[in-house]
Amino acid sequence: MxxxxxxxxxxxxxxxxxxxxxxxxxxxxxxxxxxxxxxxxxxxxxxxxxxxxxxxxxxxxxxxxxxxxxxxxxxxxxxxxxxxxxxxxxxxxxxxxxxxxxxxxxxxxxxxxxxxxxxxxxxxxxxPGLLGAMPAAAWVVVPFAVGTTVRLGRESTARSRVDEARRLADAERLRVAREVHDVVGHGLAAIHLQAEIALHLLARKPEQAEAALTAISRTSKEALDELRVTLTVVRRDEAADERAPAPGLAQLPQLRDRLAGAGVPVTVEVTGEPRVLPVAVDLAAYRVVQESLTNVLRHAGPATATVRLRYAADELTVEVTDTGRGPASRAGRPGPGYGLAGMRERVGALGGSFTAGVGPGGGFRVSATLPLEEAA
Known part of the structure; x- marks a missing residue:
């Protein structure tokens, strides 16, 4: 040793x-x-x-x-x-x-x-003759067995600690990947559509193309600011930028305006009395809305979207519906995409429920219920 x-x-x-x-x-x-x-x-x-x-x-x-x-x-x-x-x-x-x-x-x-x-x-x-062999062997076999048992137990404990550390690291990487996916995915989807609008209008209506380019500039800045806040939270060794608000439902008006600039009108309906939410619930609710609207941008085609927030005493319900294409052709491939999986994992981590599928009038519907008491 x-x-x-x-x-x-x-x-x-x-x-x-x-x-x-x-x-x-x-x-x-x-x-x-x-x-x-x-x-x-x-x-x-x-x-x-x-x-x-x-x-x-x-x-x-x-x-x-x-x-x-x-x-x-x-x-x-x-x-x-x-x-x-x-x-x-x-x-x-x-x-x-x-x-x-x-x-x-x-x-x-x-x-x-x-x-x-x-x-x-x-x-x-x-x-002592052969009769003394048994007691002599016991003085080796017994402590050897006890020592081996102790060593195996110690090694098992060490492996458990390593496995737990690896599990926590994997969970942290998944959380960071989910945050970056939501921020970058939404920003790029909005910028992509606004760029297509600008290219389409550049020759015939340059003044409207200029408005689309201005929207691209604003959207990219907002996405970069939000990404900076997300990465600052992840890197806990650095002080967070107090000037940049943490992502939450308070930013829903900016998100709605961003989608409107990309050609997707969004209506927000609130039921119940809005109140200050636990940070984890506020972030999860915002990410569900953001990723759902990003999917509308990417896959729904010409469509409008409606965001419904229902505040109850012990839970918050978030529902996003649109009038675009249904789920069959939405993702361009069978099965749920990473965005839906990320939303389901995010909501499930808070003890909530999540559903996604065909809306009541066609289109697509995403619904998440987040408990408020457990997350508080």
Whole structure:
């Protein structure tokens, strides 16, 4: 393991663990020998101290720590000293390797440690014989299994965090793409139609062509201003331009005038008492109207449009209808376009409902209901 991956807190904790196990070894080894009827020798406590103190570097150098602890523990057992707290140091060393190293590396290291520990079963001052192999194996298998479980859980948590970060990033990219699509798509559609009008009238009625070019200039400036506001909101590290209003239903008159300049008369009908809306609802309602009217510009042909706003106590209903071509030939291809999908996602994110299809008198109808209490 890279030693730089452990912080000071981990190093202090490991040092404390080493000192605690050292104290347990110095205090508990003698009584363990008495209980087993086995005495201690000159090398007993030095080996206990080496095995315990090596754990101070267990997370910085897990393989080296396991090697030192295994050597000390094996020598301890081969010399015939009693089973005691030194085995706790060995357990911690095996656990650390399993918890902080890749599975293959940890398995090889654990196997080598087990083989070394089993030496005392057949060789030593007081070899326990094959009956001692099972307890010795348990001191490797159990901490290895626990360490592997901890490592897998930690890796799963890390993957979940990465997946969540990726999901949030994707959602943010989709939101930005939707905003830019609505702003740029509407502006370009209006400019395109106004440019066609100017080209058509340039030779015969230059004064009307001039009016269309003036409308193009105004529309492009408004679209750029709105795009600038949108991008400023996205880039939260920069201060928003207080002079530029955030997109909302308050800009509906400008939108209506822009469409009228492009040759699509728009009627706005309001039912209920207009009031200040939550920012998210205000933006969503405006974008639904804007994208619906953009679709009228692009696909409806010669048509008029009606925007209806119905304010209720707990919801706002937005409806846009037109007298143009129906949905069969509207998009030029079967199935809903990106604009309709974007509107549906925008409304659905606020807990509202969205429908689009043939209008009651032909043409096309878009309707969105946005709850006010949940979004407030």
């Amino acid at each position: 890279d030693r730089n991956r452990t912080g000071w807190g981990d190093r202090v904790f490991d040092a404390v663990v080493a000192l605690v196990l050292l104290a347990m070894g110095l205090v508990g080894t003698g009584p363990a020998g008495v209980n087993e009827g086995i005495g201690t020798g000159r090398a007993t406590y030095p080996l206990v101290a080496v095995a315990a103190l090596a754990l101070a570097a267990r997370r910085r150098w897990p393989l080296a720590t396991l090697a030192v602890v295994t050597a000390a523990t094996t020598a301890y057992l081969v010399l015939g000293y009693p089973y005691g707290p030194i085995l706790l140091s060995f357990l911690v060393a095996v656990y650390t390797v399993a918890a902080y190293l890749p599975l293959r590396t940890a398995a090889v290291a654990g196997g080598v440690a087990l083989a070394a520990l089993l030496v005392h079963v057949v060789v030593g001052v007081r070899p």
